Amino acid sequence: MSEIVKEIYDSVVDGQSAVVQQKVTEALKAGENPAVILNDGMIAAMAEVGQRFEAGDFFVPEMLIAARAMKSGMALLKPHLALADVKSAGKVVIGTVKGDLHDIGKNLVAMMLEGAGFEIKDLGTDVTPEKFVSEAQTSGAQIVAMSALLTTTMPNMKTTVEALKAAGIRDTVKVMIGGAPVTDAYAQQIGADGYAADASRAVAVAKLLAA
Amino acid sequence: MVIENFRKPLRLLCIGCEVLARPVYLCAAQSPHIIDVELVKRGLHDQPADLRSLLQNKIDNAQSPAYDAVLLAYGLCGQATAGLIAGKLPVVIPRAHDCITLFLGSRQRYQGQFENKPGTYWYAQDYIQRDDGSGSALSMGSGTDTDLQAVYDEYVEKYGKDNADYLMEVMGAWQSHYQRAVYIDMGIGDGAAVEARAQAEATRRGWVFERMAGDMVLIRRLISGDWLTGPGDDFLVLQPGQQVVMTYDENVIGCIPPAI
Numbered sequence: 001m002s003e004i005v006k007e008i009y010d011s012v013v014d015g016q017s018a019v020v021q022q023k024v025t026e027a028l029k030a031g032e033n034p035a036v037i038l039n040d041g042m043i044a045a046m047a048e049v050g051q052r053f054e055a056g057d058f059f060v061p062e063m064l065i066a067a068r069a070m071k072s073g074m075a076l077l078k079p080h081l082a083l084a085d086v087k088s089a090g091k092v093v094i095g096t097v098k099g100d101l102h103d104i105g106k107n108l109v110a111m112m113l114e115g116a117g118f119e120i121k122d123l124g125t126d127v128t129p130e131k132f133v134s135e136a137q138t139s140g141a142q143i144v145a146m147s148a149l150l151t152t153t154m155p156n157m158k159t160t161v162e163a164l165k166a167a168g169i170r171d172t173v174k175v176m177i178g179g180a181p182v183t184d185a186y187a188q189q190i191g192a193d194g195y196a197a198d199a200s201r202a203v204a205v206a207k208l209l210a211a
Numbered sequence: 212m213v214i215e216n217f218r219k220p221l222r223l224l225c226i227g228c229e230v231l232a233r234p235v236y237l238c239a240a241q242s243p244h245i246i247d248v249e250l251v252k253r254g255l256h257d258q259p260a261d262l263r264s265l266l267q268n269k270i271d272n273a274q275s276p277a278y279d280a281v282l283l284a285y286g287l288c289g290q291a292t293a294g295l296i297a298g299k300l301p302v303v304i305p306r307a308h309d310c311i312t313l314f315l316g317s318r319q320r321y322q323g324q325f326e327n328k329p330g331t332y333w334y335a336q337d338y339i340q341r342d343d344g345s346g347s348a349l350s351m352g353s354g355t356d357t358d359l360q361a362v363y364d365e366y367v368e369k370y371g372k373d374n375a376d377y378l379m380e381v382m383g384a385w386q387s388h389y390q391r392a393v394y395i396d397m398g399i400g401d402g403a404a405v406e407a408r409a410q411a412e413a414t415r416r417g418w419v420f421e422r423m424a425g426d427m428v429l430i431r432r433l434i435s436g437d438w439l440t441g442p443g444d445d446f447l448v449l450q451p452g453q454q455v456v457m458t459y460d461e462n463v464i465g466c467i468p469p470a471i
Contacts, residue, residue, distance in 0.1 A: 015374055061366065064381055065374045099329045101388035104381065125388055126329065151287050152308045152325055155459055181290050186459060 001040050004032060008041035008073065013048055015065030020073040034080035038117070042070050042077075046115030050200030060108065063199060067111035074114070088119045090210030093135045094145040095123035096179075097156035102149035105179060108199040109145065116203045118143075118210070129156070129163035136164065136173050142210045145202070148179040157182070158190040174209035178202060214279050214301060214439065220244040224273045225434060226266060227284025229253050230310055230338040233399045234427050235284050238434040246434060247278075253341055259291035266291070271298040282433050286312055287464055293457045297449035303438050304447050304455065305429050306463045310335075314395045316426025317445075318463065330389040332418065334409035335425070336402045359383075392418040397425040 001009070004027045011019040027037050049066040052058040058066075092113055096106050103125045110120050121139050123131060127146075136144050144164065148154045157177050164170045176194035177187050187195035194209050196202035214221065221244040227235045229250040239246035249269060255262040266283070273281045280300050285292050286307035295302070307313055311333050312321045324331065359379070366375035392413035394406045406422065413420040429445060432438070438446040449455065453466040 015370060017373065061370065061378050061382075064378060065370055068374075068377055099325065101330050102385055103388070104385070107381065150308070151290065151457065151463075152322075153329075158459070181457075189459065 002032065002036075004030065005037060005041045008037060009045040009048075012042055012045035012066055012069045012073065013052075015062065015069050017065070017069040017072045020069045021076060024073040024076045028076070028080060034077055035086045038074075038077060038081060038086060042073055043115060043117055046070055046112060047203075049115075050112060050203060053198065053200045060104070063108055063112070067108065067115060070115045071111060086117075089117035089207065090143060091119045091121065091139060091141040092143040092145050092206060093121045093123060093132065093139055093141040094147075095127035095132065096125045096147045096149075097153050097160060098126060098128050099156060100148045100150055100153040100179075101125045103147075105149065105199065106145075106147040109147065109178065109196075109202045112199040112203050113145075113206055116207065118206060129160040132160050133163050133167045133169065136169060137167070141173060143174045143176060143206055145206070146175070146177045148177075148182060151181045154179075154181055154186070157186075157192070161190050161192060176202070176205055176209060218279070221279040221436060221439075222277065223247070223280055223282055223434070223436070224249065224269075224278045225282040225284055226251065226269050227282075228256075228288070228310060229341050230335060231284050231313060231430065232337040232341070234313075234397055234425075234430045235434065237399055238427060238431045241431075242434045242436070244434075244436055246282075253338065256288060256291065259289045262288070262291040263294055267295055270295060270300075270302060274299050284313065284430060284433065286310055287457060290457060293455050293464070295449075296454045297451050299451055301451065302449040303433060303442075304449070304464065305433055306445055306447055307429070308463055310338075311395075313429050314397065314425045315423075316428045318461070320426075322461075324393075328391050331391045331393055332389050332413075334392060334394045334405075334412075336397065336399070336405045339405045339408060386416050389416070389418055391421060392416070393421045393423050395423050395425040397427060 004023055008020060008023045011023060024037060049058060049063060053063055094106060094110050096103050110122050114120050121135060123135055132144055146157050146160060148157060161175055174193040177192045178196045184195045194205040196205045223244050224247050225235060226249045230253045232250055235248055239248050270281050278300055281302045283304040286309040288309050305313060307318055312318045314335055315321050363375055363379055366378050394409040396402060410420045438448055442448040447464050447466060449466050456465055456467050458465040
């Protein structure tokens with residue numbers, strides 16, 4: 001890894017947004033391959049952030065600022081990535097289910113997935129089953145990801161899975177779910193394809209589902 | 212029969228969240244049975260696993276002949292009560308997602324409110340008075356400004372001002388999704404000062420403030436032993452060895468193994 005890509009990597013892990021932007025600009029100017037900056041500098045750094053989170057060394061704030069740093073670098077990198085023909089890891093439609101307005105977890109998952117090379121269509125909060133269905137249809141996403149913080153709103157995950165079925169697209173998309181009260185058993189019960197306990201594990205699950 | 216060797220009055224242990232303190236004490240005072248009340252800190256809501264093991268301990272410690280049954284003045288509460296096992300005595304628990312159902316008197320009423328206005332922040336007298344800063348109901352922000360300032364200062368020191376500003380914005384974003392604050396008036400004692408505090412907070416956060424009459428009926432029925440003639444739709448009665456499970460439907464909770 002070149003010195004500047006290593007610096008980008010370290011700054012993403014440290015959540016130093018301004019430094020990441022500066023280093024990405026420098027790297028591009030110096031003719032560094034955008035795909036290398038993306039893969040070795042940012043995606044690899046976010047993978048380390050995820051590992052540190054799972055190990056209990058990082059908490060939500062560290063993840064949030066790292067993801068923010070990654071995103072700020074990504075914004076600069078994006079125009080160059082199209083030229084370099086970098087392949088997306090997959091397309092994900094994501095949102096909190098109907099009635100649920102709590103989106104810290106969902107945002108974190110979206111950022112971690114983006115950091116892992118996924119294209120994200122973020123539908124925000126309080127997303128109706130119909131909205132999930134229509135966005136899944138029009139975007140051509142491989143994955144529909146749903147989050148719920150409340151046990152009150154969890155049943156809307158099931159309703160959404162049923163809506164995907166009714167629309168005849170259940171077989172064309174994978175469904176993954178998460179959120180504080182959600183469990184693997186619940187995912188199986190409602191016929192979702194995957195469950196992740198946190199944003200880092202969500203990346204592994206999404207990769208498996210998109211493969 | 213819900214309880215073997217029926218004696219009257221029954222001796223019941225009510226373990227409840229402190230946010231329900233006044234309604235629980237009032238209903239305990241008026242119950243035909245002999246009620247001991249043990250209140251548990253509200254802040255534990257944020258650590259469901261800790262709350263569960265604390266409740267399980269209390270359930271396990273309650274034994275005959277001191278008590279005939281254990282009452283839980285709790286809802287599912289972020290799944291804190293899912294997994295609880297009745298020890299030597301029957302355990303009775305209302306079918307409710309959380310305390311708001313217990314304040315409003317029925318899960319149908321709460322469901323109606325929730326569907327109508329999901330972005331509602333709920334306040335009640337004991338909930339506000341017993342805020343010790345150690346826990347919040349849903350997210351950061353239900354503490355006081357002093358807490359937020361302390362969190363912010365810690366972020367600045369750890370991550371720098373730019374990141375601290377970002378974190379406060381992101382972690383406080385839920386406030387902007389809420390439109391309404393409701394103070395549930397249980398009609399016990401003088402709640403004027405607490406209501407004023409709730410109203411001031413709502414105004415500061417840009418939420419519409421509403422006052423709603425609470426209904427103690429569920430807590431009253433729990434504590435007066437209404438379930439003795441059969442659990443009905445509103446209560447789950449666990450026999451020794453049975454365990455609470457979440458049902459993911461309008462019943463909210465059920466038990467395994469199922470009742471015969």
